[in-house]
Amino acid sequence: MKRLLLFLLLPFMLGSCDNDDESRTEIWAIAPEKGVAGIVQGFGHVPAYIVRKGENASWETTAARIEGFTFERGIQTTLRVRIEPIANPPADAPDKRYTMEEQLSRTAAEMPVDPLTLSPECEVLVASERPAGEVSAYWIRDLRYDTPQWEAFPCEIEGFDFTPGHEYRLRIQPVAEYDEETTGLTDDDSWTVKYYVRELLSDEVKESEGLPE
Secondary structure, three states, rough: OHHHHHHHHHHHHHHEEEOOOEEEEEEEEEEEEEEEEEOOOOOOOEEEEEOEEEEEEEEEHHHHHHHEEOOOOOOOEEEEEEEOOOOOOOOOOEEEEEEEEEEEEEEEEEOOHHHHHHHHOOOEOOOOOOOOOOOOOOEEEOOOOOOOOEEEEEEOEEOOOOOOEEEEEEEEEEEEOOOOOOOOOOOHEEEEEEEEEEEEEEEEEOOOOOOOO
């Protein structure tokens, strides 16, 4: 009898589980400052919302764009967000659509968490020469991977003194920064990501091998 009851209840139990293939709504708190999130392809980061998805959840960053929502620095906002799957998205595109269904609260607030605690520190190898014609770019290898390839990195690294003919191993950290001088831009567009040296791990005089031509 117990087995029969379990069999009859099984479809309802399975139906109650979260399913990423179905649309749903969640309550998100959006922090009053931004953090960073990694891009899908290659090495790089973008300004990102710092969110808490539920009262008991931890704060995290998300690169999701929320349709209908306008971020304002210094304001913590609570939203009801509809999340809908996108069928067959391109490889470098999001697989979900996020839409603000309702703004539940909006208050001036201090940051509930230090954004730097949510920003990853990354180890990279910096080649002994820069890409041709690119004054503020480097060839780097992302050392999170077993067989990293050289890729062009088009950002300056704050606190890094590059000397041609030296190959460096660095620990760097991306940081989202607000530009107080921007005018005529939305609050979203006033944020940029800068990279800072956190540790110089090695500095070797050598010509880097295998650089793209």
